[in-house]
Amino acid sequence: WDERIIFDLHAPGQRGVLVSAVESEVSAVVGDAAALVPKSLRRRSRLDLPEIGQMRVLKHYLRLSQGTLGADLNIDVGQGTCTMKYSPKVNERLIDTPKLKSLHPMQDDDDVQGVLEIIWQLQEIMRAISGMDAVSLQTQGGSSAIWMNASLIRAYHDLRGEGGRRREVITTIFSHPSNAAAAKAAGYDVITIYPDESGYPDRGAFESAISDRTAAIMVTNPEDTGIFNPDIRGWVETAHAVGALASYDQANANGILGITRAREAGFDLCHFNLHKTFSTPHGSGGPGGGVNAVTEKLAELLPGPRVVKKGDRFVTTGAAPRSIGAVAPFYGVVPNIVRAYSWIRSLGAEGLREVAEIAVLNNNYLLELVRRIPGASVPYAQGRRRIEQVRYSWKELFEATGVSSEEIGLRMADYGLHYWTSHHPHVVPQPFTLEPTESYSRQELDLYAASLAEVSREAHESPETVQTAPHRSTVHRTEHADLDDPERWAVTWRAYRRKYFGTRGSP
Template sequence: MSETPHEKVARLGRLRREGGVLHDYRAPRWDEPFIMEQGLPGERGVLVPLAEDDVTAAVGEAADYIPEGMRRGAAPDLPEMSQYQVLRHYLRYSQMTLGMDLGSDISEGTCTMKYSPKMHEELIRGHKSADVHPWQDEETMQGLLEIVYETGQYLKSISGMDAFTLQPGGGSHAVFTNACVMRRYFEAKGELDQRDEMITTIFSHPCDAATPMVAGFKVITVMPDENGYPDLEAFQAAVSEKTVGCMITNPEDTGIYNPQIDKYVEVLHDAGALAFTDQANANGILGYARARDAGFDACHFNLHKTFSSPHGCEGPATGAYLCTDELARYLPVPMVTRVGDAYHLDYDRPESIGRVRGFLGTWMGVIRAYAWIRNLGPEGLKEVAEISVLNNNYLDNLLMAVKGVSRPYAEGHRRLDQVRYSLEQLKEDTGVGTEALRDRMVDFGIQSFWMSHHPWVVPEPFTPEPCETYSKDDLDEWAAVIKKGSDEAYADAQFVLDSPHAQPIDQLRRIEAMEDPKEWAFTWRAYKKKILRRT
């Protein structure tokens, strides 16, 4: 039988890949100095023409328009370079990173790194969106308001909630918005003096503990039981007349979905408390499980990641916060509303917690989410969940066959969108732990994996998330890289411990300096002061 096109691609791929990995990958190594160390005095990228004499005569010197007290005493210490040098410098830097469209981002578990169609960028950068000004009258930006409003309606359907805001500038910001809404709710009920404890779980995202603390609450953390679910008995023991509510993730970063989540919500409601679920890990439940159906009063989504905006790389993110009618009165202003065919910015909400971000929040994320949802439709969203769960379980089969890899908790239960694995055995057998293996995998052109949030409950953790974007070949390659690293560790641990070998930057030997304010330097000025002065 003749070879199909797919088989041909696979065969050629195998020729280039030994054992399924790109064994002779070499990252560009430019040894590029900092831009502040480059250039020559007087060198310029752009020569700005001087104003004509009659212009200066008419309006005066430009500097005169700056108030005396705001003028610089001396010129800023900027590098003096030509255009091509600047361009070359930044291109070299960009070549020395594993760009998100260059390889697979299966490594970045909990981040749901999916491909965002480039068409979305056209929608954002077109003049209809890019030229909108925050101070424009609402009548002149009806299209943008419609997109925000409609996206809110879709998210209400997906979560089962009654009301929305897309103002928060990220997932944690939406979670913080929840803490503020809950605080305002109990303030209105006159119970704030009595209730000051928020409950979370150790496998929930760190913002579920951090943001209620910023909102003034104490936080009680519940540990997992032997199945990996939050210990229900402990949860019950934690709930009292002091409880504000819970802020918990489901599925947690272990990938384990808690099927009894409604019981936890019931315990809270019986005590007069509220329940919020962090849905940063929603990719595996889209169209299958709705927060409202489990009894939750509020939830959030990350429009970046789950709804296609790239994670972090292209400006601020968008956190969608959704809640029941009972909590809606406390949502941030302005609310985007519709009356007849017209859309409005409603500021007349006296019980609101106030603004959480300027204008409409990061509306670029909203446009991408809108386009993505419209393209997929309800069935498409369900398919996203199905493929991401299928991908994850396929990858799981491959990884569990790798020596030294284990999957703590809930033996025999399938995970949804991601898995938190442990390399404890590999570390015990060879000395190669999760940090060493992640330094090695970049030698094959694969992004280093996300280990875990802190604290490490699972020892030597790593957390891949092969969302619906990735093909079977991508999954095979990723698993082959982990297997290669494990094989190498058992054969020659030192080689792995010394990695990376094919990257522009060697191992960071003093990573602990990142925790020491006396050592770290995030700006040129700090670098000069702390590092250069010392040497």
């Protein structure tokens, strides 16, 4: 579809929906509604929203949806670290009821026992999956859960009077960037550990970095390379030895469900992403859902309100006594809590372990296929198996052909497949990260690898084909400078009209 910007659909007088009118009895009492507002507050300029009939609005967005490659349509193994898995449709049906959508969080507990039970049950389930003692489901995404970890760490040390001294957080370069970023936002200095030659996080560098200034380590394991640090308990013990906390980013938990937990490695706190490991749909970039799980010593810091069980009843209570306060409104992303609960209940303990096993099998199978593609390589940990994903490199291809990983991504779009380079910085040169999860059949993994191999062939034989991609997308290659130059960027249609046409009207 070559669907115009919505402002171009404006047709004066058309209505998309009508609004409940003020009843005559109400007008009789309060008079003209607009007159209730003091003149100084009344809108002065015309509101330039477009006027469009209902069917045309619908059509516009349906067409845009068809121009969006949702995971449901794709073989979505190319967005490594994102754990793109099947979000079962039954869960969408289950949450689509006024019994959930039309609940208000201040209703009397008696009227919301069902949703409270599900929240409580998911807390219990997450206790089991993490091995931790207490759980909060309040955060709205993985990074906000990481922020909450940072906030808990800060509160913990503050309570002990060590907040002023412990100003450093240690992470690893292949942990998700939000660990570094949230720690920084919480006021910490961030020390980042790189891998040693083997590809495992460098134990020596870590020991040099840790000290009584360390507030916490905040690490992912397996890391975004798919490599599991077998020495993780050693790291945690080292942190504990200096009085630091150990915080576990479980964004990559999919491959270790039921295999190993934060508890076994001795972590003090950890978080999961409902929208990754636990299958809630990614929503074009949220809402997600975060789970924070902590040991007993941190439980008193958890935010409120909380759901607890009293006898057979589920009741809401305020925050814990030394709570960090609300990190987010009310009870978290409730639709995702119900979806995740449903997904876990469909699988049970054995099913979750099967998820992990097949995800890892798929990953190592795909690794075998990619390894054979000319120009692709698998840095680090040679000869070892990987867990949830693998960070690959097109270094050889780039050196041979000049075709970059980013360009390959644009060409993969022509094949109708997602592909993403990797988080910055590109420690692995020309990186790409594939994470097949448990959701894809062998045939689909074969097809994805075959498409990569085809693009590699193109890169060798006619690099310009790849370098001028996309060829079959709705749009062509965009001009990056338009996005980075303050004189040219346009974040809204009004800014675009102003900057490019000097007008308030449509160009």
